[in-house]
Amino acid sequence: xxxxxxxxxxxxxxxPTTLTLLVFMLLPMVLMAWxxxxxxxxxxxxxxxxxxxxxxxxxxxxxDLDDSLxxxxxxxxxxxxxxxxxxxxxxxxxxIGFPTALYIALKDEKTRQRLILLVSIPFWTNLLVRTxxxxxxxxxxxxxxxxxxxxxxxxxxxxxxYTPTAVAIGFVYxxxxxxxxxxxxxxxxxxxxxxxxxxxxxxxxxxALRRVILPLAMPGIAAGCxxxxxxxxxxxxxPELLGGGKSLMIGxxxxxxxxTARNWPFGAALSFxxxxxxxxSLWIYTARFKxxxxx
Amino acid sequence: xxxxxxAIEIDQVVKRFGDGEHAVVALDHVSLSIRENExxxxxxxxxxxxxxxxxxxxGFEDVSDGDxxxxxxxxxxxxxxxxxxxxxxxxxxxxxxxxxxxxxxxGLEMRGVARNDIAPRVExxxxxxxxxxxARRRPHQLSGGxxxxxxxxxxxxxxxxxxxLDESLSALDLKLRKExxxxxxxxxxxxxxxxxxxxxxxxxxxxxxDRIAVMASGKLQQVGRPEDIYDRPANRFVADFIGETxxxxxxxxxxxxxxxxxxxxxxxxxxxxxxxxxxxxxxxERLQIxxxxxxxxxxxxxVVYRGVDTVYTVQLADGQPCRVRKTNSxxxxxxxxxxxxxRLTAEPGAFHLLRxxxxx
Numbered sequence: 155x156x157x158x159x160x161x162x163x164x165x166x167x168x169x170p171t172t173l174t175l176l177v178f179m180l181l182p183m184v185l186m187a188w189x190x191x192x193x194x195x196x197x198x199x200x201x202x203x204x205x206x207x208x209x210x211x212x213x214x215x216x217x218d219l220d221d222s223l224x225x226x227x228x229x230x231x232x233x234x235x236x237x238x239x240x241x242x243x244x245x246x247x248x249x250i251g252f253p254t255a256l257y258i259a260l261k262d263e264k265t266r267q268r269l270i271l272l273v274s275i276p277f278w279t280n281l282l283v284r285t286x287x288x289x290x291x292x293x294x295x296x297x298x299x300x301x302x303x304x305x306x307x308x309x310x311x312x313x314x315x316y317t318p319t320a321v322a323i324g325f326v327y328x329x330x331x332x333x334x335x336x337x338x339x340x341x342x343x344x345x346x347x348x349x350x351x352x353x354x355x356x357x358x359x360x361x362a363l364r365r366v367i368l369p370l371a372m373p374g375i376a377a378g379c380x381x382x383x384x385x386x387x388x389x390x391x392x393p394e395l396l397g398g399g400k401s402l403m404i405g406x407x408x409x410x411x412x413x414t415a416r417n418w419p420f421g422a423a424l425s426f427x428x429x430x431x432x433x434x435s436l437w438i439y440t441a442r443f444k445x446x447x448x449x
Numbered sequence: 450x451x452x453x454x455x456a457i458e459i460d461q462v463v464k465r466f467g468d469g470e471h472a473v474v475a476l477d478h479v480s481l482s483i484r485e486n487e488x489x490x491x492x493x494x495x496x497x498x499x500x501x502x503x504x505x506x507x508g509f510e511d512v513s514d515g516d517x518x519x520x521x522x523x524x525x526x527x528x529x530x531x532x533x534x535x536x537x538x539x540x541x542x543x544x545x546x547x548x549x550x551x552x553x554x555x556g557l558e559m560r561g562v563a564r565n566d567i568a569p570r571v572e573x574x575x576x577x578x579x580x581x582x583x584a585r586r587r588p589h590q591l592s593g594g595x596x597x598x599x600x601x602x603x604x605x606x607x608x609x610x611x612x613x614l615d616e617s618l619s620a621l622d623l624k625l626r627k628e629x630x631x632x633x634x635x636x637x638x639x640x641x642x643x644x645x646x647x648x649x650x651x652x653x654x655x656x657x658x659d660r661i662a663v664m665a666s667g668k669l670q671q672v673g674r675p676e677d678i679y680d681r682p683a684n685r686f687v688a689d690f691i692g693e694t695x696x697x698x699x700x701x702x703x704x705x706x707x708x709x710x711x712x713x714x715x716x717x718x719x720x721x722x723x724x725x726x727x728x729x730x731x732x733x734e735r736l737q738i739x740x741x742x743x744x745x746x747x748x749x750x751x752v753v754y755r756g757v758d759t760v761y762t763v764q765l766a767d768g769q770p771c772r773v774r775k776t777n778s779x780x781x782x783x784x785x786x787x788x789x790x791x792r793l794t795a796e797p798g799a800f801h802l803l804r805x806x807x808x809x
Contacts, residue, residue: 351542353529354507355556356607369546
C-alpha cells in the first residue's frame with residue numbers, strides 16, 4: 155500500500171517536469187520527425203497520409219524529369235559552410251575567450267565581479283538589435299569604413315557586409331560571452347596552489363599554462379566550445395542580416411523550406427540532420443569529459 | 450652532527466605586507482644559517498612568519514629587505530622555477546589530472562631530464578616512499594598518507610639542493626603523523642638533502658630536527674639543537690611554547706633561592722647565578738615530591754592521571770602554582786592527594802634562570 159502511495163507521490167512531484175518535457179520537447183520533435191517522412195502539400199504543409207522519404211533523398215540527389223537521381227552537392231555545401239563558419243567562430247572565440255577568462259580569473263574578487271559584469275552587459279540588449287547595429291558598423295560608408303578612410307586605409311569600399319566574413323564577425327561578437335563565462339567558471343574554481351606547485355617543480359609560465367591550467371580548465375573550454383558551436387551552426391538571423399542571404403547556412407535553408415519553398419518535409423529533414431550533427435558533437439563531449447579531471 | 454657548510458643563509462631578512470603606515474611586518478630582520486644535510490625546523494605559532502620565510506626561500510614571496518643566499522648565490526630576483534629547491538605543500542597540491550607516476554615525473558620533465566631516464570627515476574622514487582605499484586593511480590584514489598608520500602616523492606625526484614616542507618604533516622591523523630615523522634627522518638638521511646621543515650607542533654620539531662629555529666611575531670627567538678631549546682630556553686616565550694613549564698618568581702640571596710613563605714631551595718638548583726629578584730622556569734618532570742623537612746612547601750590542588758604519567762598541581766605557600774610530573778611505574782600508589790601538604794625538591798641545575806627580571 156505505502157509502496158504504491160510513495161510511487162504516486164513521486165510521479166505527482168515529477169509531473170510538472172515530465173509534462174514540460176513531453177509538451178515542449180518530445181511532442182515537437184515527434185511532429186517534426188513525422189513530417190520529415192511525409193510528402194509536401196502544394197501550398198505548404200504536408201499530406202498527412204502520404205509517406206515519402208523524398209526529403210532525405212533530396213538532400214543528396216536531384217530528381218530529374220525522368221525520375222533518375224543525380225548527385226547534388228548544393229545542400230552538402232551549405233552544411234559544410236555552416237560547419238566551417240561555426241567552427242571558425244568557435245576557434246576564434248576560444249582564442250580570444252581563454253586569455254580573457256584567465257585575465258579575469260587572476261584579478262582580485264572585486265575587479266573580477268566588475269569584469270564579469272562587463273562581459274554580460276551585451277545580454278541586456280536584444281541580440282537582433284545588436285546584429286542590426288553591426289550592419290551600420292560594417293556597411294560601406296559605415297562607422298568602421300569611415301574611420302578607416304580617415305586613416306587613409308580605405309576609400310569607402312570596405313565591402314565586408316554581406317560576405318561570410320561579416321557573418322563570422324557577427325558570430326564571434328555574439329557568442330564570445332558564451333565562451334568566456336564557462337571557461338571563467340572553471341578557472342575560478344581552479345586551485346592556484348597547483349600552479350604554484352608547477353612553478354616550484356621548475357615549470358615556466360608557458361609550461362604551467364599548458365601542463366596544468368589548460369588540462370584543468372578543459373571542462374570549461376569544452377562547455378564553451380559547445381555553447382558557441384551549437385547556436386552558431388543553427389543560427390538563422392546573423393547569416394540572414396550580415397550575410398545578406400548570399401551565404402546561406404542551415405538555419406536559413408530550413409526557414410526557406412517552411413517559407414517560400416513550401417517544402418515542409420525537407421525543412422523537417424534538414425533540422426533532423428542538424429540535430430544529428432549536434433548530437434554527435436555532444437556525444438564527443440560527454441565521452442571525453444563525462445568525468446572532469448580531478449573528480 | 451658535523452659542522453657542515455651553510456646551504457641557506459638568511460641575512461637580515463625583512464618582509465612587509467602593504468605600504469607605508471599600513472604595512473604589516475611579517476618578518477623583522479631575521480638572520481639564520483641552515484647547514485648542508487641538516488634537518489632544520491622553523492617552529493612557531495601561526496602568524497609568526499615561519500611559512501612566509503619558507504615561501505620566500507621557494508620564491509613565492511619577495512624579500513622586502515635583506516637577502517637570502519643558496520650556497521653563496523643570492524636568490525633575490527630569481528623566479529620559483531629558477532631555484533633548485535622544491536616544496537612539499539601543506540595541501541600536497543598534487544596534480545589531479547595526472548597519475549602518481551606523472552606527478553613524480555613532472556619536475557623531471559620540467560628540468561629537462563632525458564625521457565629514457567625519467568621512468569627509472571620515478572620507479573626508484575616510488576620505492577623510496579614505499580608506493581611501488583601505485584604508479585597508475587590518480588591522487589584522489591589515494592589516502593591522505595599516501596598523497597603525502599607522493600608529494601614527497603614528487604618534490605625529491607629532481608634532487609633539489611634543499612627540500613622545503615610546509616606544515617606537511619598537519620593534515621594527517623596522530624598515528625600516521627608519528628609514522629611519517631620517522632619516515633621523513635629516514636628520507637632525509639637516505640637522500641642527504643637539506644630539509645627545511647615548518648611546523649607549529651613543538652613535539653614534531655623536537656622529534657625530527659637536527660636544529661630548530663623558534664619564531665614568534667616575525668622575530669627569531671632562539672636557534673639551537675632540540676636539547677638546547679628544551680633545557681635552556683632563551684626566553685619566557687620559548688620556555689612556554691616548548692614543552693610544559695612552570696614559571697616562578699624567587700629571590701636569589703647568596704646560596705639560597707627564596708620563595709617567600711614556601712621556604713627556599715639551594716641556589717645550586719639554578720643553571721646560572723645572579724643576585725636579586727629572578728624569574729625562573731622549571732620543567733614538571735625535574736621536580737620531586739619529597740617527605741617533610743626539606744624543599745619548598747605547598748598544597749596539592751589537582752592530580753591528573755594520564756596513563757604514562759601523573760601531573761600534580763601544587764599551590765606553593767607563597768601563592769604561586771607549580772606542576773610536578775611523575776612517570777607511573779606498575780602498581781605504584783599516588784604520591785599525594787588533593788589537599789595534602791607536600792614539599793618539593795629539585796636536582797642541581799633543574800631551574801632555568803630567565804634573562805628577564807622577576808615577573809608579577
